Amino acid sequence: MIKTASPLVVFDLDQTLLNKQSQLSGYTLQTLRAMDYAGIHYTIATGRSYLSAATILKDHTFSLPQIYTNGVVTWCPTKEHFSFDNSLTFPETTLALKALETDSATPFISAMDDNHQRYLFHGEFKNTTEQRMLERFSKLKGAEVLPMSQMPSQLHITNISMIGPTLDIENAAYKIAKLPHLIAYYGQAVERGDFSWIDIHHTDASKGAAISKLKQQLDLDSVICFGDGDNDLSMFAIADECYAPANAKPQIKDAATAVIGHHDDDGVARFLREKFSL
Incomplete structure (x- = not known):
């Protein structure tokens, strides 16, 4: 039997998956639930702390480990456990x-x-x-x-x-x-x-390093990521596909596979629906 390709889809939050009110829009929430139904693996990689992101994410359950503080902290919800990579001395x-x-x-x-x-x-x-x-x-x-x-x-x-x-x-x-x-x-x-x-x-803590580690742990084939800022370049570097919203910094757009819709127009969610036929 031929193994079906299983990508890991990773989202930055602010200025990417979230709208200008720093919220998950209704359209984005519906899209994430459609991804769950389709069996698509996804998570977040954000510069926010776990606490800072908690109120924003309260309306949706992210079942896979989540990456916080630009790769320093990973939270595994199933084990209710934090792991730390490259804390400061x-x-x-x-x-x-x-x-x-x-x-x-x-x-x-x-x-x-x-x-x-x-x-x-x-x-x-x-x-x-x-x-x-x-x-x-x-x-x-x-x-x-x-x-x-x-x-x-x-x-x-x-x-x-x-x-x-x-x-x-x-x-x-x-x-x-x-x-x-x-x-x-x-x-x-x-x-x-x-x-x-x-x-x-x-310096050794980055979204890219944390995502590579998670991809290996989950035994997934590839990484598709979305981000808008300088702290997303490390995950762009390790991704098979990387997408920047229209509001991203110029250097992020230059590094991206393609530029998609604006974060406040549900750009990521609209792209996902088309890409995965959700």
Whole structure:
């Protein structure tokens, strides 16, 4: 008997699978359920943390392992287990914090212990935007917000983030680029037009590496992925097919197999329905 090809379909969330309200539209939800019915394997690979994505994904069950924090964390829903790849060490964290020093913003350290308790450690607040973000995080179930001075050493440090004036964020990214074992992604903040965000991880952590590992574990034949930003290039590099929505950055479109519809027009879902005859 000839084996039927079994691809792994992988979605970025923001600006890709989600609409401009950062939601799964009704049309997209129907499409995902049609994929379930057709037996198509799919999952997500996002820069968001598990907690940040939880409320967004509450209306749909993703049954396969899901990749969070740009490949640092993988959540297996059937085993209810987190696995960690390339967390930051304390020396690496110290170097990153030094590079992030500014009078206008304070960094947040995201971490998790072996019992799946999530933590966010922070310094002294320096702008109202970061205060509002921290207030939102503190309301999430399973999350604990503590001063940086209370951070213990036996934790998985997944990433370091900060939000502040764009010039300060760009300067921080420039400094991070010169440090060993660290990589930074940054972009304009949704909360304020003159602010940007930055997210720092270990250089060996990537969506592409995590997807390759998952593909092997699931014994699937190929990878089809969808993404719009710089942190998606690693999965484009390992994919057999990669697609960028019309709103993607120019360099992402250049790397893609093809450019599809805009994320706020259900571009991914419409493409999937046509490709898989859903």
